[in-house]
Every structure is written in C-alpha cells, then in structure tokens.
Amino acid sequence: MSDTQHMTSTQPSSQGHFPVMLPEVLESLQLRDSATYLDGTFGGGGYSRAMLDAKDCIVHAIDRDPDAISRGQPLVDAAQGRLHLHRGAFSAMEQLVGSVAPFDGIVLDLGVSSFQLDQGERGFSFRHDGLLDMRMSAEGPSAADLVNNETEQKIADILYYYGEERRSRRIARAIVNERTRNPIETTGHLAELIRSSIPRERPNFDPATRSFQALRIAVNDELGELERVLMAAPNLLAPGGVFVVVTFHSLEDRMVKRAMARLSGRTSGPSRHAPASLHQKQRAPFELLHTRPLSPSKDELRLNTRSRSARLRALRRLSSSGEVS
Template structure:
C-alpha cells in the first residue's frame, strides 16, 4: 500500500497557512510527527508526503467526527488518538515520547462551524452545544443557563473582550431570556442589546467566542500544553502553533518571548521573530484571515 494518504473527498476543511507550516516544520524523510489538532488531516497529509513515515505519526483530536475522518491515516500505520491535546501531551511527555515535529492548529474546523447540529455558528440555527468533544457533559447551554449574571458578564469581558458595560448588558438580557436553548435565540438576545445598525461583524460574535472558549476550556488546554512542549521535542525538533484570536496568540507569543529571553536556559530558539499573519500571506482561504503562525526549534 502507498504511504501517501488519499486526498480529502470533499475538501471539507481547507488547512490554513499550509505552505508556511511546511516551510517552518521543514519535514525530512523518516521523521516523526505529532499533530495535536489533526482535524481533517490537511496539514498532516502534506507533512507525511515529505516524511513518508506514517507509522511515526501521531494524530490527536477530541472530536469524534474528525477522528472518523482520520481513518485513512490509521490504515497507513499512523496512531490516531481521540483525546484532548493537553491530556495527550502530558501523558506523552511523562512516557518519555519525543517528536521531530509538532503542529498545533487551534480553533474550530469548518465542519464544526458548518454543521448546525454542533451549535458553534451564529449563522446556522442549532442547539446551543459547542462541545468539541461530544463525550463531554457540559455544553454551551449549561454555561448560558446556569451561570450567575456577574460571572456571565465577567466571562464575556475576559474571553469575548466585550467592554464592561456591554458585557453586563448582554448578561442581563441573557438572564431575562433564559432558558436559552438555540444559537439563533442567543444571537437574537444579544442583537436586542445592540443600539443602531451593525457593520461587518454580528454583535453576538464576541459572546459566541467567549462561550465557546469556556465550554471547551480552550485557554486552559493551551496553558497546560505549553508547559510540556519543550520536553516533547527531540533536539533540533520543530514546533508550529497557529492561533486564531488575540487571547490565544498572546499566550503563545508570551511563551515564545520567555524562551527567547531565557538565554542559556532556553530550550527553544524562535524560527519566527514575528508571527506570520494569514491575512498577509494566505488569500486562498477565508479562515486564514485571522490566523497567526509562530514556530520554534528545540536547541
């Protein structure tokens, strides 16, 4: 059987910054690869075309739909793991596993956004779900319907970066409208707090981001991962991280800056002095507009 992975059937998810990721990770034949957010395998496919070593690849995703879509990789010998990347990374580091390349492509996949039933999109009416891992108990509806007004306002400010007054206005409107059970209902409740017409961005965008981040503990996952990243790389091993909003990117940037400033004690050297911005270099894909890529190499 050929070691090349067959192309995606319908291009269900177009990988962002693909050329730039391959350039930064610079895959060589036979190298090992850890994809912590493997999704629909677009990046993995391109990397493995260079390494020709699927049996040395580990592909992780916490979404059952993505794991199912990664079957062709498993058939060619890759390990496909249904887990959260922070948990996998911690276990792998404790077990002494090391990789030549690691990729973390944060955020949501196109199928997660496009399927109304997943409840991520404010453009498609569906249940207020937003769980990336369908085995998880707590959904977005639990957060929206069970959190106190003060806490709700706080999380909208913290994770949606809503101004304080607007966060409180939205939290008050949500409390009045409870139970809120669908994405359309939530979007309309937020729209009702908005004065005047809106331009490009729907007024509910930031609330949806905040609720999604909390539902999936996205920043907690990232913090836990960054703690163990250096241990997971072989000497000369490369890591690339793509983030999609400023809260994620700030954490990744801080982590890289700490490494850059640690002198002899640093375990990583930066490959990207500044983030590679999708909006400047990748116009093939609308999702790339908000993407930032940073990469580093283990000393």
C-alpha cells in the same frame, strides 16, 4: 477527503476544510524523511495528510472530538501504518503519546475546525441554527447549560475576558431576563438575543461574534488547555525539533508569544542590583524561528476568509538538557 488528495491551503477537501497557513506550517516544521511528528489538533486531517504526502515520515495526531477521530480512519488506512490517531485533549499529550517522544516537530491549530462550524447541530456557529452545544469533546456542560444556569455576573465576566466584549454586562442582563421567560437552547435564539441587545458596530461584523467565541472558550476551557500544552509540548521535542502554533485571537496569541519568549530567553533579565550569580548568562534551550508572527498570504485570504485572524509562531529546540518549566 480522498485517499490520494494532496492538500494545500488553496485546496480545500471535498467537504470544504482548509488547513490554515499550510505552506507556512510545512516550511516551519522543516520536514524530513524518517522523522516523527505530532499533529496536536487533527481536525480535518489537513496538516497530517500534508506531512505524510511531503515526506516518508510517521505522524501521530490528537483530537478530543470523537467525530474527528472517526472521520480520520480512512486516512489511517491509506497511510499504511504511518498515521496513528489518539483521542484526547492536546494538553494530555504527555500521557497520550509521551512513550513515542521525542518528536521532530509538533503543530497546533487552535481554531475551531470547519467541520465543527459547518455542522449546525454542534452549536459552534451563529450562522447555522442548532442546539446550543459547543462542546469539542461532546462531554461535560454545554453552552446552553452555561447561559441558562450561571449568574449574570459570571456570564458577563466570560463575555468580557474571553470575548473581549465591551458590552458584556448588557448582553448578560439580556440573557438572564430572557431565560426567565424561555430557556435559551439554540444558537439562533442566542444570536438574535445578542443582536437585539447591542448595536451593530460595522458592516459585515455580526454582534454575536465575540460572545460566541467567549462561550466556546469557556465551555472547552481553551485557555487552560493552551496553558497546559505550552508547558508540555516543548518537553516532547527532540533537539532540532520545531514547535508550531497557529492562533486565531489575541488572547491565544499573547499566551503563545509569552511562552515562546520565555523559552527562547527573550524575557527581561534580572535587576542590575541582583546578586552576580543571577547575571551569569545561560544559553536558552530554544530559539524563535520568526521574530514576528507569520500571517496568511493574500492568496489564502482570498480563498479562505476564516483564516484572516490566523497568526503563526514557531520555536526550535536547541539542546537536549532536562525538562523546561
């Protein structure tokens, strides 16, 4: 990305990266000068760049992918002290940037970045043949380790719970049978194995889609990371600060929806048979910005098909009282 380019959701960088639902993210954050923001998923830098372009603000950004941190250094230089990058998991934001808090806004884009998908050697996509890796941090066990070493039952459970794959047992059985003959070490090998073991549901939907999603979630503990960050991020917001989360599949969206409902007091109240003290209504410390999640615009869907499953939810902090749990 050039140092002067102002990115919008309809303007990819020169490397093809689209910051998903960027206009909706910026509007939800309600940016202002002299404020401090946290981009918890720096990725290609689209959100961070847009925030810096929009207002004279300070942005701290987190990413556990070392490639993303390296790729962001020119933007750090161009921002002249207004952008600070931190390498680590966003669930560790209290340790990474807690000393900078409170923030006037925090944003998370939970999708895999276009850079990761388009680099076959990273092993995230079944569209590019490469080593079966999928590690966002380039550390720990890879997807190849998982499919070649876990039990058939464990693999089936991963595919079913994280990918919502109804044919998980059939795929797991095919994986275990294949690895006894040949280790499964590339994305192409795994994708073809899945395609040959289950029927194609509909045109333009690859049978390997759900399984690759499931393996990526498992390798990177994505749902565990999300659960932890949903606990951490609200505590780092200033009064009036906004927490924005863009999700890409139903498992993530359900977790975000439930967490934000709880924080905004939209969960069900106590039983009418409970002690009277439990019925004393306390004002929730947060409010929802949107009663329903926002979806990408038609213009964005036309230019960036990868955004089709994106959903945006946002929460504003009303009070400064104590930590939330």
